[in-house]
Amino acid sequence: MSLAADTAEKPTLYKRIRADIEKRILTGEWPPGHRIPFEHQLMARYGCSRMTVNKALSELAQADLIERRRRAGSFVRRPQHMSAVLKIADIRAEITALGRTYGYELIHRKLRAATAADRDRLGVKKAGRVVAIACRHSADNVPFAVEDRLIDLSSVPEAATADFAREPPGSWLLHHVPWTEAEHTISAIVADERTAEALDIAVGAPCLVIDRYTWRSARTITAVRLLYPGDSHRLVARFEGG
Amino acid sequence: MSLAADTAEKPTLYKRIRADIEKRILTGEWPPGHRIPFEHQLMARYGCSRMTVNKALSELAQADLIERRRRAGSFVRRPQHMSAVLKIADIRAEITALGRTYGYELIHRKLRAATAADRDRLGVKKAGRVVAIACRHSADNVPFAVEDRLIDLSSVPEAATADFAREPPGSWLLHHVPWTEAEHTISAIVADERTAEALDIAVGAPCLVIDRYTWRSARTITAVRLLYPGDSHRLVARFEGG
DNA sequence: TTGACATATATGTCTAGACATATAATCGTG
DNA sequence: CACGATTATATGTCTAGACATATATGTCAA
Structure with a gap:
């Protein structure tokens, strides 16, 4: 300009x-x-x-x-609200974009019939099979985020055989599932013992939490909770309107 | 539909x-x-x-x-990133939209020449005058968020005489300053003693932090830090693209 | 004063053309 | 075969009209 x-x-x-x-x-x-x-x-x-x-x-x-x-x-028009475009990139992309080395580690992966808690978390009524995954992302060998994910196999059957030890579930889904809608909830918690150990931070340290629920045309795909060390991680959003 | x-x-x-x-x-x-x-x-x-x-x-x-x-x-198009529209409403609007009673309280307001720290926070080089404001928002008389704001008077001179005891600075700016751009940074901290007291939570409790930096056509307008109790507040973002 | 009705007007959508422009595909040449 | 020139084609922009539709406004009667 x-x-x-x-x-x-x-x-x-x-x-x-x-x-x-x-x-x-x-x-x-x-x-x-x-x-x-x-x-x-x-x-x-x-x-x-x-x-x-x-x-x-x-x-x-x-x-x-x-x-x-x-x-x-x-x-x-009168500016009606602050609306911000929040880019929540694939974590691998986010880390490599910062010029750091991306590391990924699968903690556990379990295939099971959906429990009541699973159905509640995915927002579905009838039972089906799901994959539950826990994994950890790191940047330059420092823990970056822990991920706790549930994938609805009735929507994404191929996820049953995908090799999540090799590829993070987020990347896999991004490349195997077409356009989706999502809802994010961002909050803050303090690290409990398990989280503190996984992220290599102190118990009681602040963590940023992103809960993302993804679906496509009324079909649930996945629900994921990402935990970041709160003092080191930042979500940056640039915007329009004000 | x-x-x-x-x-x-x-x-x-x-x-x-x-x-x-x-x-x-x-x-x-x-x-x-x-x-x-x-x-x-x-x-x-x-x-x-x-x-x-x-x-x-x-x-x-x-x-x-x-x-x-x-x-x-x-x-x-190939989905390139998860991008979310995060609506960060005016806090008063946000609270009344929930059907709760909005409360506002000015903690302090100070007019001063910009200090080095102020200039740094606003991202401006030359000194000018600023207004520093601290205030608290509540919902049904329960602390909802504390706000710590700096307004650049060389961009918004009318802010010097605005009555921030009556109207929250966010609402005032929204109605007195035309379209702007903004950048948000979201992170998590644990409450220190002062914050804990202001929000009526325990020291060490998690807090969600939103830092917003607002400008218009390369002119800085305001920098604000909002602190929310992390376990009770949620930022919800709905989105496009996956 | 108020309410029902008519009218004017700005936007909403659409047409059947036109020329411009970037580029994928083809052709020709060394 | 490699590479440059040519051509075909899909999109990009634009025109000078047209009729549709919602609605602000004015008119007139109760």
């Missing part, structure tokens, strides 16, 4: 219109509630057809920057 | 096309890398003009569900 780029670049017209409006909103020149020019006014100003300005405005509406109301016009 | 709605509703054509394709991707029928039909094929299938299918495909591309390549076609 340098000044030079503004004159040197030759973006397409609708992108220029979109960028012009976005800029006025972002700088506060057009505050929330302000009505932006009507489509026919923008047509005149930019000397183009309505479809072109419509495309620009539609994208701004899709990005929640403006709100469009029939007969009334288009208005700058 | 009931079955009845599927037949009863009469969405516009481009939305139907978009939904049809999205469904095939989400169910895995069209796996990552799969080439979706060309625009002219979709024109024939739906009996419409190219602009209509183009609008559907453009929106899917904007949502990162497909990737479009000239001359080659459009392809289902």
